[in-house]
Amino acid sequence: MTKVTKRNVVNGMLFVSPWVIGFIALTMVPFVLSLYYSFTTYDVVAAPDWTGIQNYVQLMKDPIFWTSIYNTLFYTVFSVPLSIVIGVALALLLNLKIRGMAFYRTIFYLPSIVPLVASSILWLWLFDPQFGLINSMLEAIGIRGPGWLVDPAWSKPALIVMGLWGIGGAMIIYLAGLQDIPQEMYESAELDGAVWWHKIVYITLPMLTPVIFFNLIMGLIGSFQYFTQAYIVTSGGPNDSTLFYSLYLYNNAFSYFHMGYASAMAWILFLLIMAATLIVFKSSARWVFYGGDK
Template identity: 55%
Template sequence: MRLISNRMARREAITGYIFASPWIIGFVLFTAYPIVASIIYSFMDYNILETPRWIGIKNYIDLINDRTFWLSLGNTCYYVIFSVPLNMIIGLSIALLLSMDIKGIAVYRTLYYMPSIVPLVASSVLWSWIFNPNFGILTHTVRLLGLTPPAWLSDPKWAKPSLIIMSLWGAGGGMIIYLAGLKNIPRTYYEAAELDGASVWRKFIHVTLPMLSPTLFFQLIMGLIGSFQVFTQAFVMTGGGPNESTLFYVLYLYRNAFQFWKMGYASAMAWVLFVIIMFLTWLNFVISKYWVFYDQA
């Protein structure tokens, strides 16, 4: 009986591995291998056409002395600092409005969510028209208000803020997650606060925010990771200009890899970005114990 049981267990294990093999093969070929290869290439001089040459940590030393590297990192940090909080605030504000139990609320939720599923390239083209200094709808709106519209994407001072404004277009994606978190807050907490005479603002500060803090923490982490990898908007709308004001980190990495053919240098940049994101994620987890509260009930 034991022999038969072992044979059946072995057969089930083999069957399981066979069914899982497409994912395993895909993971090894398209995820694990590129990760390991990028680590190795980051210590090499590699331009695809020639045999890689080991140069040690030279790529990382060159990064320290690269002015454009620091410029791209600064542009990216600027984007992260303003984009992440604004998206969180707008997403939560919309979620609070759409958490009300009124007729037809599902339609409004769908309408606010739809922009977040539009492909980013299509959104970038659309917003290029919106920001057009001649016939853009945003330019026309500013003129109707009696103000002089800026050059938006053509002005180095306004290019990054313009892309940050565009990022709010996808706030509906975060809104869905906030809405789920709001619906998960027990109604009894609000009833207890009302019995104590708490105002709407006090209920928001002392009930909603603490109970929603795990959701806010999740959105903060995901927002940081996503914003540090901003690429498509700048690539499609500005190409990194004007005057490299929108040359974000990943765009500069792309240029090094696929325009300058400096694959080793680009791999080093990728791992520096990985370390930065990992450090900020770890730091947020450390700080989270002071402001993230989990319901133990």
């Protein structure tokens, strides 16, 4: 190895060292320690006490743990498919060649850059059962609005609606995918007599499946870790109807100081996300179409 090569290697290591140190100190070490703490009783104040799999056994008997899993799965099952359908539909509309389209794209994208805390407080006012704008509009057309965030039956649907409001980020990705589809395919379909819905079903959606696949994976990961809006708007209520898994994990760690218990929950969450992601990856060979596939 020449002196120049050695100097380049040393310089490269020096440049990358802040990231390596940060990754080891802030990611890898907490990752490994959380696994150890998951087998202990640890309250931050006293030293951790090794208890084996006791935390995991206790979790299986914890009714609130299962409630949090149900709430999280409910949110995931409804919010992820709805976000894909609405995101693709909006992208199709915003891909039309009409005047002022840049303005419309900006309007639909803006909600996704609003801070979550600010948007959550806004929706808290909109969903107010007595003075909120949504129920006032429903009352104007003779419909009595539900209790929304104060009603256990409507609290999770209300949070799903909140999530759909900020769909602009995913919509932009779908829009980029639409613009990457070769126009020659549409022209050939038109020559064969295809109408608009034929082109959507047999050209647009198959060619868009890699983008849908990406957003599906990101949506699953995000929905399993759903926390901020529920923490700000409902704090898990009413009657634990919005006590999502990440919120219950947070409460155990930073409200009750059951760090060992929370670490066990974190590892179960990690395994659940890995399992869901692997299932989607395994199924992708059947429905994801790439341009180079034959």
